[in-house]
Amino acid sequence: xxxxxxxxxPVLPEILLLALACAILLIDVFLRDGRRxxxxxxxxxxxxxTFVAVWFGASADQRLxxxxxVINDAMSDVMKLFILLITSMAFAxxxxxxxxxxxxxxxxxxxxxxGVLGMMVMVSAYSLLLVxxxxxxxxxxxxxxxxxxxxxxxxxxxxxxxxxxxxxxxGLLLYGMSMLYGVTGSxxxxxxxxxxxxxxxxxxxxxxxxxxxxAGLVFKVGAAPFHMWLPDVYDGAPTGVTLYMSAAxxxxxxxxxxRLLGDAxxxxxxxxxxxxxxxxxxxxxxxxxxxxxxxxxxxxxxYSTVSHVGFxxxxxxxxxxxxxxxxxxxxxxxALMTLGGFGLITYLASKGLEADQLDDLKGLNDRSPWIxxxxxxxxxxxxxxxxxxGFWAKLAVLQAVVDIDMVWLAVYAVVMxxxxxxxxxxxxxxxxxxxxxxxxxxxxxxxxxxxxxxxGLAIVALGLYPTSLIALCASVFNAL
Amino acid sequence: xxxxWPLLSLLVWLPIITGVLVLMVGDRSPxxxxxxxxxxxxxxxxxxLPLAFGFDASTAxxxxxxxxxxxxxxxxxxxxxxxxxxxxxxxxxxxxxxxxVLAGWEVIQEKVAQxxxxxxxxxxxxxxxxxALDAILFYFFFEGMLIPMYLVIGMWGGPRRVYATLKFFLYxxxxxxxxxxALIYMYFKSGSFSVLDMHALPLNxxxxxxxxxxxxxxxxxxxxxxxxxTWLPDAHVEAPTGGSVxxxxxxxxxxxxxxxxxxxxxxxxxxxxxxxxxIFMSLVAIVYIGFVALVQSDMKKLVAYSSISHMGxxxxxMFIVFMIMQNPVGEGGxxxxxxxxxxxxxxxxxxxxxxxxxxxVLYDRMHTREISAYGGVVNSMPWFAxxxxxxxxxxVGLPGTSGFVGExxxxxxxxxxxxxxxxxxxxxxxxxxxxTLWMVKRVIFGEVRHAEVARMPDVNAREFxxxxxxxxxxxxxxxxxxxxxxxxxxxxxxxxxxxAQSKL
Numbered sequence: 016x017x018x019x020x021x022x023x024x025p026v027l028p029e030i031l032l033l034a035l036a037c038a039i040l041l042i043d044v045f046l047r048d049g050r051r052x053x054x055x056x057x058x059x060x061x062x063x064x065t066f067v068a069v070w071f072g073a074s075a076d077q078r079l080x081x082x083x084x085v086i087n088d089a090m091s092d093v094m095k096l097f098i099l100l101i102t103s104m105a106f107a108x109x110x111x112x113x114x115x116x117x118x119x120x121x122x123x124x125x126x127x128x129x130g131v132l133g134m135m136v137m138v139s140a141y142s143l144l145l146v147x148x149x150x151x152x153x154x155x156x157x158x159x160x161x162x163x164x165x166x167x168x169x170x171x172x173x174x175x176x177x178x179x180x181x182x183x184x185x186g187l188l189l190y191g192m193s194m195l196y197g198v199t200g201s202x203x204x205x206x207x208x209x210x211x212x213x214x215x216x217x218x219x220x221x222x223x224x225x226x227x228x229x230a231g232l233v234f235k236v237g238a239a240p241f242h243m244w245l246p247d248v249y250d251g252a253p254t255g256v257t258l259y260m261s262a263a264x265x266x267x268x269x270x271x272x273x274r275l276l277g278d279a280x281x282x283x284x285x286x287x288x289x290x291x292x293x294x295x296x297x298x299x300x301x302x303x304x305x306x307x308x309x310x311x312x313x314x315x316x317x318y319s320t321v322s323h324v325g326f327x328x329x330x331x332x333x334x335x336x337x338x339x340x341x342x343x344x345x346x347x348x349x350a351l352m353t354l355g356g357f358g359l360i361t362y363l364a365s366k367g368l369e370a371d372q373l374d375d376l377k378g379l380n381d382r383s384p385w386i387x388x389x390x391x392x393x394x395x396x397x398x399x400x401x402x403x404x405g406f407w408a409k410l411a412v413l414q415a416v417v418d419i420d421m422v423w424l425a426v427y428a429v430v431m432x433x434x435x436x437x438x439x440x441x442x443x444x445x446x447x448x449x450x451x452x453x454x455x456x457x458x459x460x461x462x463x464x465x466x467x468x469x470x471g472l473a474i475v476a477l478g479l480y481p482t483s484l485i486a487l488c489a490s491v492f493n494a495l
Numbered sequence: 496x497x498x499x500w501p502l503l504s505l506l507v508w509l510p511i512i513t514g515v516l517v518l519m520v521g522d523r524s525p526x527x528x529x530x531x532x533x534x535x536x537x538x539x540x541x542x543x544l545p546l547a548f549g550f551d552a553s554t555a556x557x558x559x560x561x562x563x564x565x566x567x568x569x570x571x572x573x574x575x576x577x578x579x580x581x582x583x584x585x586x587x588x589x590x591x592x593x594x595x596v597l598a599g600w601e602v603i604q605e606k607v608a609q610x611x612x613x614x615x616x617x618x619x620x621x622x623x624x625x626x627a628l629d630a631i632l633f634y635f636f637f638e639g640m641l642i643p644m645y646l647v648i649g650m651w652g653g654p655r656r657v658y659a660t661l662k663f664f665l666y667x668x669x670x671x672x673x674x675x676x677a678l679i680y681m682y683f684k685s686g687s688f689s690v691l692d693m694h695a696l697p698l699n700x701x702x703x704x705x706x707x708x709x710x711x712x713x714x715x716x717x718x719x720x721x722x723x724x725t726w727l728p729d730a731h732v733e734a735p736t737g738g739s740v741x742x743x744x745x746x747x748x749x750x751x752x753x754x755x756x757x758x759x760x761x762x763x764x765x766x767x768x769x770x771x772x773x774i775f776m777s778l779v780a781i782v783y784i785g786f787v788a789l790v791q792s793d794m795k796k797l798v799a800y801s802s803i804s805h806m807g808x809x810x811x812x813m814f815i816v817f818m819i820m821q822n823p824v825g826e827g828g829x830x831x832x833x834x835x836x837x838x839x840x841x842x843x844x845x846x847x848x849x850x851x852x853x854x855x856v857l858y859d860r861m862h863t864r865e866i867s868a869y870g871g872v873v874n875s876m877p878w879f880a881x882x883x884x885x886x887x888x889x890x891v892g893l894p895g896t897s898g899f900v901g902e903x904x905x906x907x908x909x910x911x912x913x914x915x916x917x918x919x920x921x922x923x924x925x926x927x928x929x930x931t932l933w934m935v936k937r938v939i940f941g942e943v944r945h946a947e948v949a950r951m952p953d954v955n956a957r958e959f960x961x962x963x964x965x966x967x968x969x970x971x972x973x974x975x976x977x978x979x980x981x982x983x984x985x986x987x988x989x990x991x992x993x994x995a996q997s998k999l
Binding site: 425482485 | 518521565567569606609631635638639641646650656657664668669673676679682683
């Protein structure tokens with residue numbers, strides 16, 4: 016393989032991000048403690064520069080490079096753009112929060128950038144090695160980010176849990192991959208696809224490989240019954256980190272699910288579909304029912320993530336292009352909603368107050384009608400009520416499920432979403448029907464305010480006119 | 496001059512935009528908020544009048560149609576249009592909202608902007624529900640209106656408001672999600688979300704039954720029918736007066752409208768096969784709920800139960816149709832029954848709004864809704880008493896009031912189907928009179944038992960205006976129902992014709 020400039024063009028955004036992240040790391044070392052905002056702005060600039068690079072490199076064609084182990088197509092372009100955008104929003108929302116807790120360290124941003132690099136590799140990975148490489152790069156960054164507040168016992172516990180279970184999941188995935196390699200004789204996804212379709216591979220071994228890989232993947236996304244770590248980690252981590260790891264990584268994980276299962280193992284649909292149905296059914300139940308019992312808003316949102324993962328799996332398990340685009344649409348909608356949800360906690364938090372309990376939302380409408388309205392929009396969007404983006408996301412997924420003649424699954428999903436509506440409504444109740452405990456609002460920097468407002472308005476605007484986003488998600492897969 | 500206007504879009508979005516405007520003005524200037532809201536709702540009401548004057552009653556096809564692609568990926572259109580069934584209900588909505596804005600004028604002192612905005616936004620959504628001809632657009636509005644109502648009950652309601660509003664929301668939400676799945680299923684059958692395409696869609700018996708049940712859950716909760724009515728008394732008791740008025744006058748009608756727009760034409764065979772179920776539930780509502788109303792000590796609860804009982808007439812009129820059609824002597828009875836159901840819905844819109852507003856007038860003075868707290872109100876409030884007696888008579892179904900027309904048509908049609916059903920339905924004339932007039936006797940007449948009652952001032956100009964306008968319509972519709980019947984005649988005939996044909 017010759018490494019000439021032409022060959023490097025497809026991975027230019029990744030190289031750019033890596034170079035910038037390294038540069039920021041160097042600069043950060045020489046910054047005094049009070050000057051971390053410089054790191055923040057440089058990180059934002061790095062994300063923006065990478066965004067521009069992806070934007071101009073985007074095209075609808077499928078481009079393979081590095082002997083077919085890297086793929087750039089419409090799906091990867093769209094996903095990368097959203098990963099960059101959402102991470103940038105997450106950085107903006109968490110800055111004030113980190114600053115108030117004296118944990119605005121350079122590591123947060125640099126690890127964040129490396130995590131994004133891992134996600135971008137995952138999205139473009141077309142060989143098992145690269146898949147694993149990207150996943151581990153992302154995961155390692157996030158393990159460390161959870162303990163950015165080193166002296167916090169809960170965060171340390173969360174990080175430990177996250178690391179041990181995450182490593183276990185990686186092991187499972189790797190084990191499944193090795194079996195897949197053993198049966199098909201290749202690491203490249205197209206070659207695996209050929210081998211599986213050709214029927215030369217042993218079915219029993221393939222099923223084993225699928226079971227391990229699916230288990231590893233759903234572990235990472237936090238689907239029930241492999242969700243145990245998720246509430247603890249999301250709750251224990253500083254909210255600024257939760258914000259980061261709840262949103263964009265889900266997009267990258269979806270890319271893995273679609274590439275590995277939908278693409279490489281498409282011929283084994285019947286086998287992994289059954290598995291995913293079990294995970295989806297369990298996630299919808301666990302996420303929605305256990306969330307009811309929570310008194311912590313942050314933990315409630317963590318369980319709500321489990322239920323959203325269930326909905327995303329519904330789209331994936333359909334195994335159709337409509338299902339894939341529905342899953343992508345749902346994931347993007349989810350990323351915006353969860354960003355808003357955890358973002359709201361960082362927004363309301365102040366020095367000495369985490370604002371992560373449901374009671375902290377009390378009387379929000381009296382304190383700030385506008386922020387209360389954003390909460391209202393977010394909660395109804397998560398519940399899937401019309402006039403918000405969440406409704407269309409649910410509709411798209413339900414359509415995909417009904418399309419493959421699994422009406423019962425759609426009925427189950429909507430019943431679960433009614434159960435879920437209860438705890439979202441309770442959050443709205445706190446904000447609108449109860450009297451405030453604390454008064455006033457913490458001051459927030461302009462970029463956090465901007466992102467919060469844009470986020471809230473985007474959910475309403477896309478709730479009224481989701482046409483372009485839905486069409487974009489559909490067009491990504493129609494090209495295949 | 497209105498022919499080229501996107502009239503329906505204006506009626507949907509103008510109130511919503513006004514609501515947003517009101518929110519932006521905020522509570523800095525409550526008086527400005529009230530004025531903008533009144534102006535906005537009046538403007539919407541006047542804009543809805545061309546709908547009636549420009550309406551062509553000779554055709555059953557959709558009018559004032561607007562159709563734009565909305566989400567082409569899923570074949571969802573922004574598709575609005577009205578026929579004789581939806582047009583009167585839209586007018587009822589725009590009219591009622593004006594009253595609600597007026598009714599909250601002095602009473603609501605806290606968060607005026609949010610209160611007014613909630614009702615204006617709700618108005619737009621309700622008009623949208625009646626005008627939507629795309630199933631997803633219908634669902635969009637149908638469910639969207641839960642948000643403002645949830646806030647209205649929860650923010651300005653009584654002591655148990657949180658329980659009541661959660662129950663209201665979850666009941667209605669649970670009902671409607673099954674409908675959503677049914678709509679998606681039919682989309683894959685017909686390739687379109689257009690309600691008109693769904694009307695023409697052939698479905699086999701099993702599909703029809705399941706879809707019918709999905710619709711039934713959605714609309715039975717909304718209208719509400721026994722035994723899924725329990726959210727309504729709670730919601731009514733806790734809601735502020737304006738919320739009760741909108742709930743009773745408009746939201747319940749959306750359930751009835753849903754039966755006529757979705758259940759009957761999309762699943763005619765299942766409706767025919769399961770008509771006994773609905774008729775049974777309707778009769779239980781008419782008789783049993785009537786008795787439940789009799790024993791209430793809270794005025795609002797009494798009127799809430801009376802609403803459920805009256806909605807029993809609506810569902811009875813809609814589903815007795817199939818029995819009439821089987822009966823050889825039932826000629827013309829089917830249209831009569833459906834028209835009766837429609838007239839009953841419109842009439843109940845006026846009467847229930849009036850009853851709840853009247854209770855609101857009393858509540859504003861005494862801050863209690865207990866019947867036993869009153870007595871002899873006529874002594875201090877003669878004008879008020881006059882109106883209440885009129886509305887009570889209308890609620891009972893006295894000839895000459897609008898309440899009589901709908902009930903009479905439905906009972907008359909029922910006789911063409913089955914004598915016993917008609918007889919049981921006619922019991923309402925006795926039960927309804929019992930609970931309504933007994934309440935009037937205890938509240939309005941008799942001795943003044945409490946000193947506060949004697950000091951209550953009579954209705955002021957604002958209250959007088961509200962009650963007089965409602966009284967006007969109650970009597971107008973009672974003595975001259977012909978214009979209303981005329982408007983819906985072609986559409987109802989078309990519907991009867993449509994459901995007479997099997998889809999199997």
